[in-house]
C-alpha cells in the first residue's frame with residue numbers, strides 16, 4: 001500500500017453552540033489540515049496521485065473556509081464547527097474527487113489538539 005499526504009492551513013472564526021465554556025464565544029483559530037490518500041496501484045509515472053493535483057483540490061475547499069465565520073456556512077448551521085466536523089466536511093468534499101483513494105483528514109486546532117476523520 002502507498003500513502004500520499006499533503007498539509008495546508010486556513011484561518012477562521014467560530015463558536016461552539018451549546019458549549020459550556022469559553023468556546024461558546026466567538027473566537028478564531030489557525031487550522032492546520034493534513035489529507036492522506038491511500039492505494040495499491042501507481043500510475044505510469046509512479047504516482048498514487050500527483051501532489052500538485054491533491055494540493056489544488058485541498059486549496060479549493062479551504063478557500064471556501066478561509067477568513068470566514070464558519071457558523072455562517074450552510075453545512076455548519078446543522079452541525080457545530082468542531083475540528084471533527086471540519087475534518088468530516090473536507091473528507092466528504094475530497095471523496096467526490098478521489099473516491100476509494102481517500103484515507104483520512106486530520107484537523108489541528110492548535111499545536112496539541114487534533115481530530116481525524118476516516119471511514
Ligand SMILES: Nc1nc2c(c(=O)[nH]1)N=C([C@H](O)[C@H](O)COP(=O)(O)OP(=O)(O)OP(=O)(O)O)CN2
Pocket residue numbers: 016023027081082083084109110113115
Ligand atoms: N473534541 C473537540 N473538543 C473541542 C473542540 C473541538 O473542535 N473538538 N473545540 C474546542 C474549541 O474550539 C476551543 O477553542 C479550543 O479550546 P482549548 O482546547 O481549550 O484551546 P485553548 O487554546 O483555549 O486552550 P489551551 O489550554 O491553551 O490548549 C474545545 N474543545
Ligand SMILES: [Zn+2]
Pocket residue numbers: 014023027028029
Ligand atoms: Zn475554537
